[in-house]
Amino acid sequence: MNELLRTILFLPRQASTIADDIDKLHYFVIIATMGGALLVTLVGGFFLFRYRRTAVQKDPSRRVLGATHAIWLEAVVVVALFGMFISWWVIGFWQFMAIRVPPENALEIYVTGKQWMWKFAYPQGASTISTLYVPAGRPVKLILTSRDVIHSFYVPDFRLKQDALPGRLSTLWFEVKEPGRYDILCTEYCGVSHSTMWGEVIALPPEEYERWLQGEAPGPDVAGPVDLRPSAVLDYAPAEPVSMVRQGELAAAQHGCLRCHTLDGTPHLGPTWAGLYGTTIPLEGGGNTRVDEAYITESMMDPLARIHAGYQRIMPSYLGQIRPAETSAIIELMKSLRDVRPKPGAEAPWGTVDVPETREGRQ
Numbered sequence: 001m002n003e004l005l006r007t008i009l010f011l012p013r014q015a016s017t018i019a020d021d022i023d024k025l026h027y028f029v030i031i032a033t034m035g036g037a038l039l040v041t042l043v044g045g046f047f048l049f050r051y052r053r054t055a056v057q058k059d060p061s062r063r064v065l066g067a068t069h070a071i072w073l074e075a076v077v078v079v080a081l082f083g084m085f086i087s088w089w090v091i092g093f094w095q096f097m098a099i100r101v102p103p104e105n106a107l108e109i110y111v112t113g114k115q116w117m118w119k120f121a122y123p124q125g126a127s128t129i130s131t132l133y134v135p136a137g138r139p140v141k142l143i144l145t146s147r148d149v150i151h152s153f154y155v156p157d158f159r160l161k162q163d164a165l166p167g168r169l170s171t172l173w174f175e176v177k178e179p180g181r182y183d184i185l186c187t188e189y190c191g192v193s194h195s196t197m198w199g200e201v202i203a204l205p206p207e208e209y210e211r212w213l214q215g216e217a218p219g220p221d222v223a224g225p226v227d228l229r230p231s232a233v234l235d236y237a238p239a240e241p242v243s244m245v246r247q248g249e250l251a252a253a254q255h256g257c258l259r260c261h262t263l264d265g266t267p268h269l270g271p272t273w274a275g276l277y278g279t280t281i282p283l284e285g286g287g288n289t290r291v292d293e294a295y296i297t298e299s300m301m302d303p304l305a306r307i308h309a310g311y312q313r314i315m316p317s318y319l320g321q322i323r324p325a326e327t328s329a330i331i332e333l334m335k336s337l338r339d340v341r342p343k344p345g346a347e348a349p350w351g352t353v354d355v356p357e358t359r360e361g362r363q
Contacts, residue, residue, distance in 0.1 A: 015157035015182055015203075017175045018099055022159040025091050032084060099160060102173035106139035110244075110328040113144070113151030113164040115190060116197040121325060123244045123332050124213055130199035132184065134176060135209035141173040143293050143331075145324040152188035155201060161187060167301040167319050169293040169327070176203040248333025251326035255318065263333075265342035270315065271308050273333070274340035282309040296331050 005027050006014070014020050109132065110121040121127045134140045144153055144164040153172070154161040162172040176182075184199035204212060252258050265274035271281075277296075282288050284307040289295055298305055300322065303315035 012156045014159070015177055015180065016155075016159065017177060018095070019157070019159040021098075022095060025088070025095065028091075029088060099172060099174070102141040102171070103139045106141040106173055107135065108141045108143060108332075109134070110325070110332075111142050111144040111153060111164065112147055112324045112328075113153065113186065113190075113197075114147035115149065116186075116193040118153070118184060118186075118197070118199045119325075121244065121328060122213070125243045125247075126213055130184075132199065132201045133209065133212055134201060134203050135206045136176045136179045136203040138206060139173055139175045141171060143328065144170050144172065145297070145327065147324050149190050150188050151186050151190050151197070154185045154187045155182055156185065157182040158201075163188060166324075167297070169297040169331075171293060176201070179203045179205055179208075244329045244332040245336045247326075247329035248331070248336075251322070251329050252333065255322060255326070257330065260314070263337060263340075265340060270311060272342050274337050274342045277331075277334045277338045283307065284309045291334075293331055296334065297327055300327060300330075 002020070002023070006023065009026070009030065011023060011026075014023060108123060111132075112119040112121070117130055118132070119127065119129050120132045142153070142162070144162055145168060146164040146166040148166060150166070151164040152161060153164055155174075158174050158176075160172060160174055162170055164170065180203055182201040182203070184201060186194060186197040190197065252261075260268060260270040262268050262272045263274060265272050276291055278291060280288050280290050289306055295306070299315065301317060301319040303317055304313060307313060307315075
C-alpha cells in the first residue's frame, strides 16, 4: 500500500528512517481531505436530487412548519473535524521534535549556505563543497548557518528541510537507510542563481566513510567520479586539513575571545569554556538555558539577549565580524572542553572589573 500511494502521489524514494513516518502523515491528510471532499459532493448531489422543486414547493400552503433540525449531526461533524485537526497537529509536532533531537552518538557536520553553494565541514578537519559525505546506518546531525542570506537545506528523499539563517545556528538530523546518492536543493529564493544552488548527499558504508575521512576515494559503485581531496575547513586554514578544534583555537585567539574566557577553568572576566558546553546556566533576570550551539551563536551575535547571571555586560556583538566557519570551529572547541572541570571559583559570578578600551579586549 505504501508503494502504491507513493507512486500515485509522485513522491520520491524514502531514503531516511523518518521518511516513512512523514509519508504516513501525508497519506493520512490526503486521504482524509479527499474522502471528505467526496462525501460533501455525494451529500450535495443527493440533496439536489431529493429536494428538487416539487408540488409542495409550488404550493406554500402545503409546507410543513417546524421541520426538525439535526443539531446532533452538526455537533458530530464539528467534533470530528476538530479531533482530526488535533490529531494531525500532535503527530506533526512529534515528528518536528523527532528531527530536532538527535541521538547521543550522532555524527556532527557543519553546513554553511552561501550564494550559491553548500559548504560542509567535519570536526576531523575535512571539508567539501556541494557534496555531503555521510555514513549509512548512522545518525547524522547537521548544524546549519548561512554566510549571506536565508537559504533552505532540503533533501527530498529524506523528507527533511531546514532554513539556514545568517548569524544563527539551526540543527537537523537524519539517518540514511542504505548507501546511495541523494539530491540537495535550496528551497528559499536566495538570488539570481537560486536554481543552481544544489548539491548531493553521498551515503557510504561505515568502513568506506572512515577511509574517505583519511583521504581515500569512495568506491565507484556508490559514489562514482568525485573529488578525492577535501578542501580546507576555513578560508584562512593551511593547505592540509586540520581538526576544527585547532581551527577554533586559532579563531578564538584571532578575535580576542581568550582575553575574557579561559580554556582550563581559570576564573576570568567571562565564563570559562571548561565544562561549559551542555550545561544549564542561570540567566540575568531569572530563568535558565542550556549552553548549546544555538545559545553560543546567539551570544556571539546578540550578546545582550540572554546574559549569564553574575557576569557583566561587556561582550560585544560579532555579527558581521566573524565567519560562520569560525563560529562553528569555536563551538567545536567548546565541545572538546566539556569534560574539563573548572577550577574552584570559576563558576561563581565575577566581580567588578576594569574593561579594556579595545574591541578585542571587551569580549
